[in-house]
Amino acid sequence: MPAAIPLTLELAGLSTALLLLLGVPLAWGLARGRGWWVEALGAVIALPLVLPPTVLGFYLLILLGPHGPLAPLLALAGLHTLAFSFTGLVIGSVVCSLPFMVQPVRSAFAAIGSAPWEAALTLRAAPWDAFVFVILPLARGGIVTGAILSFAHTLGEFGMVLMLGGDIPGKTEVLSIVIFNDVETLRWPEAGALAAGMAVFSFGVILVTLRAEARMARLRA
Amino acid sequence: MTLPRPPSRRQLAMLAALGIVAFGLRPAPARAEETSVAVAADFTVPAKRLAAAFEQKTGDTLVLSFAASGQILAQITQGAPYAVFLSADAARPRKLAAMGLAVPGSVFTYAVGRLALWSAQPGFVDAQGQVLQTGHFTHLAIANPQSAPYGAAAVQALKALGVYAAVAPKLVTGENIAQAYQFIASGNAELGFVALSEVLQDKSGSAWVVPQSLYQPIMQDAALLKAGEDDPAARAFLAYLQTPEARAIIRGYGYGTTP
Structure with a gap:
């Protein structure tokens, strides 16, 4: 059990970092793009919101396994499968939490409108500079929200981990699995303590971040 | 499931x-x-x-x-x-x-219930279960020994065979016997312990019916x-x-x- 706490935090932290790198450009593309593919891509990204995590976990089990499309790459790396590994869980978490990152950031980009971007370009800012120094600060609220939601969601992710993880202590046994096992084996006091701890911690993370965000907004005003 | x-x-x-x-x-x-x-x-x-x-x-x-x-x-x-x-x-x-x-x-x-060692690959599990001793595999799936009776029986059998310590780092645990079966059927675990009833339904791959002397009924x-x-x-x-x-x-x- 003690190993599960740092492991879960590491999984949530690493997944959130990867989601920032992946989700912010995706959200920009969705907010700025025009054409039928925008909504099609948006729908694909939103799928994890509606699909049961066990379904996602099952597909990932096939996808990351020795008969999946990634198998040749895995063989090059000397691996049999990505299931039952921390790496596999990170990939799964990124997939499952992608809509939690992309949706708020996309909304933030859309709310900014095209004026600041065009103004920056007119003033001869390079597109990269305009994005980093104009757009990202303006969209900071959405990005912070996306990161908090992704972190909190990964912290509590259960169905996907159950299907893909194989319950290996120190590698794939995250907190939600420990709680589940405690309930299954009637260790309800332990399950209750962990669940309460998790709820309090999640509440704390969200509260602290939201307060920091509100203070920043006041300072800016 | x-x-x-x-x-x-x-x-x-x-x-x-x-x-x-x-x-x-x-x-x-x-x-x-x-x-x-x-x-x-x-x-x-x-x-x-x-x-x-x-x-x-x-x-x-x-x-x-x-x-x-x-x-x-x-x-x-x-x-x-x-x-x-x-x-x-x-x-x-x-x-x-x-x-x-x-x-x-x-x-x-x-x-x-009766326990079987099963692999989705034909010829992987031999008729005597020797594959557990030779150990050319990376993952062995079992049901959760804390909550699933077939998982507890699998651990008993591994201990009776004297290979538990050797295979322990390779164990992956399904929530129940159906999930252990899924891990093996999808090829992610090369082999594992499942219920004989599941093996009889599928009839593919290779299996060893674990002798009942190796685990509690x-x-x-x-x-x-x-x-x-x-x-x-x-x-x-x-x-x-x-x-x-x-x-x-x-x-x-x-x-x-x-x-």
């Missing part, structure tokens, strides 16, 4: 209704009843077959719910309205009786729950499970039965 209820429920209900019409005018009418049965996930397929045979005989309707035994136990303690519980072990029905949630004296062994016990105490259909189904006909069906799925 949990299979949907059989689609024929409506037809069965109609059959049951026909039964009422046919017998309704008799002095002692055979009334059709609906009874809910909670079934351990490993027994899903035989339970459906047994329920269908029972319904055909009696006109009663059985509503089957499938989950891991541990989950069912937790649900019953929280007031789930099941009349009958077919567990994957002997401990949980006994525990329910001790808690006053099962009818005392109603607990009996309906099936004896997996007694699967049934219990009449408090919610079903006054339910004649629930009692009738439990009685049916002990008939030679039902026992033959159960053995046909790779389970043993007690004498």
